[in-house]
Amino acid sequence: MAPDPGRARLRTAIRAVMGVAFAVAVVQLSGLPMTASITGGLAALLALFTVADGTVRRQVITTALLPAVGFPVLALAAALHGLPLVRDGAFLAVVFCGVYARRWGPRGNALGIFGFMMFFATQFLHAVPAQLPHLYAAVIMSLAAAGLVRFGLWCIERRTPPPAGPAPLATRGLARVTTRQAFQATFACGLALAVGQLVSDERWYWAVGTAWWIFVNTASRGETLVRGFRRVLGTMIGIATGMLVAIPLHGAAAPTAVLVAACVFGIFYSAAVSYTWMMFAVTVMAGLLYGLLGVLDADLLTLRLAQTGVGAVGAALAVLVVLPVTTHAATDAWIQRALRCVHTCAAEAAARLAGSETADPAHRVAELELLLGRVRLSLAPLVHPLSPLRTRKEKARRVLALLDDCAREVRGLASVAADPEASHDDRLAAACWRVEAAVEALTTPGRARDAAPLAAVPHEPVSEAALTHLHGLERALAELAAPLHSTRPSPLVGA
Secondary structure (H helix, E strand, C coil), rough: CCHHHHHHHHHHHHHHHHHHHHHHHHHHHHHHHHHHHHHHHHHHHHHHHHHHCCCHHHHHHHHHHHHHHHHHHCCCCCCCCCCHHHHHHHHHHHHHHHHHHHHHHHHHHHHHHHHHHHHHHHHCCCHHHHHHHHHHHHHHHHHHHHHHHHHHHCCHHHCCCCCCCCCCCCCHHHHHHHHHHHHHHHHHHHHHHHHHHHHHHHHHHHHHHHHHCCCCCCCCCHHHHHHHHHHHHHHHHHHHHHHHHHHHHHCCCCHHHHHHHHHHHHHHHHHHCCHHHHHHHHHHHHHHHHHHCCCCCCCHHHHHHHHHHHHHHHHHHHHHCCCCCCCCCCCHHHHHHHHHHHHHHHHHHHHCCCCCCCCCHHHHHHHHHHHHHHHHHHHHHHCCCCCCCCCHCCCCCCCHHHHHHHHHHHHHHHHHHHCCCCCHHHHHHHHHHHHHHHHHHHHHCCCCCCCCCCCCCCCCCCHHHHHHHHHHHHHHHHHHHHHHHHCCCCCCCCC
16 A cells, blocks of 8 residues: 555566566476476565665665575585584574675675575575485576566666665775674574574474574664564564465466465565565465475464564564664764755755756655655564554654655756756755755754844745755754654663
8 A cells, every 4th residue: 555656666577576476487398397387486586685785786786696695504504504503503604794884885785695595495495415406407597587688678777777776875894784783683583593403403494584684774773673673574474374275276286376476566565665574474485385395284384473482572572782883873874964954955945046057856856755764674673553652652653743844845946957947046045055054053963053033035936946955844843853862862772
C-alpha cells in the first residue's frame, strides 16, 4: 500500500521475477541437479537485489566480480564440511570480511553479501567438494541469465539512473560504521552460531543468517533492535503461512515454482518500504525450497522460528555491548546533514532565479530526499508503535513532519526556479539569508537566531511563488527549534 512513484518498485519486482525465473530455467534445462538450480536461483536473486552501483557500467562490473568472491568461499565451505570447528572459524572470518567490505561502497557491500550467502548456501544444501563443478556452472549460468535480463532485455537504470545514496557519516577508526559493525556482526554471528548449534546441529546456520542480515543497512543500536523485531515478526507470519501453503504442496514442482516466483516479487516489491513483509516473503520461499528438497515439515518450520529468535537476540546483545552507538548519536548527525542540504537547496534555487546557469536545485532536492529517507530510518526506533518513550516519540514525529514540510517547500522552490521566465528579486536574497541563519541556529549549539520580520510578498507571479516557498521554509525551520533544542543536547538523547 506504500506509494510507488513512477512504479519503480513494481518494475524492479517484475524484472526480478523474470531474471530469477530465466536463470533457474537455464540451469534446469542444462540437466544439473536440484541443488544446483537452488544455488543458481539464489545467485541470480542476490545479483539483482544487492548490486546497486550508481551507473549501469559499474553494475555490470560488480555482477561480473561476484564469482571471484563466491567461488573461493564455496570451495572453502565445501572443503570444511567435515571439520566443524574450523568451518565455524572460517564462517566468522567471512562474516567479518563481508561487513568490513562495505567501506568500499555499493560494490563492497554486494561482494560481501554474496560471499556470506555462498557460505550460507553451502550449509543449507550440505554441499561437499564433489558438487562444486555443478554449483560453479549454475552460478555462472544464472548470473549470465540474470544479467541478460537486467542489462539487456529490461535495463531500467539506463532510462532512469538511480540516485546515489548519501555518503556515510564521516568517522574514523573503530567509530567508522563498517569497522564497528564488522566487530558487532562477528560477535553476534559467533553467539548465534554457538547457541544455534545447541538448538540444532543441522540447522544452526539460520541463526547466523538472521544475525548477519539484521546488520545490513543499520547504523545505531535502535535501528538494529527494531530490525531484529521486524525480522522475527515477518518470520512468524511467514512460518504460519508456510504451514498452510508449503507443507500441503509436498514439493509439487509446478505450484511451488509459481509460489516461489510470487515470493521473489514480494521480496523486491516490499524491500524498500517494509522489512517485515520482505521477511515474510523470504520465509515462505525458504519453506517452499525445503519442500522441493523433500525435508519440509512443521517441526522444521518451528525450528526456523527458534533459530531466528536466537540470531535476533545475538544481534541485540552485540549492539548493546560491542562498541554501542545510540540512536541519538546517529540521528542527530543525519538531521544536521539534511538541514544543511535544505540550505543548499534554497541557495541553489536563489542563484538560479538570479540568472546563474550552473545552479541546479533539482539535483540538491534529489539529495535531500535521500537524506530524509536516512533520517526516517534512523528515527524508526523512536516512532515505532511499541516504543515506550512517548515524549520522545512525539518529538521525533514532529521533527519528521517539519522536515517533510521543508522538503515540500524546497521542491516547490526548485520548480519555480526551473521557470525560464523567472527573474531576480532582491527580496529572494534576503529570504535565503534568513534560511541560512535558521539552519545555522539549528545546527550550531548555543547559537541564538536573530528574529527578522517576514518581508511582504510582492505581486510579481514568479517572485511571489518563490518567496511564498521561502517563507514557508523559514517557518518550518523556526518550528524545528522547539523539538530539537527544547533540551540539551537533544530531546532524543537516550534513545
